[in-house]
Amino acid sequence: MIGRLQGILVSRQPPWIVVDVGGVGYELEAPMSTFYDLPEPGKPVTLCTHYAVKEDTVALYGFLLESERSLFRAVQKVSGIGAKIALAILSAVSADDFARFVQSGDIAALTRIPGIGKKTAERMIVELRDRVDGFVGASPVAAFAALPKDPLSEASVALQSLGYKPAEITRLVRDASAPGDSAEDIIRKALRAALR
Known part of the structure; x- marks a missing residue:
């Protein structure tokens, strides 16, 4: 299990990040919320990670906030939601906003997130309403500004x-x-x- 990476950011091309840790380049998929605060390539970065193994794939996901990793893991426990939709949620709204939408039962706001229909939004509200408190008010592992080339x-x-x-x-x-x-x-x- 890989829970955290600290190294040098080699490249950032959404949704992929490559981090050099002691000469080994780890390729991670990350939500846009993480891309907003990544440093420029060549700078140090620390990421919370989620390591996923499935029948035919192995994937590593990176997050600047522990609350985002927790949300990423929690939403995948809802029937019909996988890593792609979990990343879309984190890319579309903050963990705080998502928690607010779920707690208030705001189906309209949830269905505006790509990949989430009415039934999925309803399932998320029912299954996550009591668990979203842990996603709010966290501070970043690292925060930097970055200017992309194009x-x-x-x-x-x-x-x-x-x-x-x-x-x-x-x-x-x-x-x-x-x-x-x-x-x-x-x-x-x-x-x-x-x-x-």
């Missing part, structure tokens, strides 16, 4: 990995981007617009 392309790739369709991505990125915006800015604004 913000529009990076934002488009990130939105595609979250399940948005090409036409929707084009519209969201066009409406969300402004001169000087980083990929994180564009993604943040696009996700807010998609959730309205």
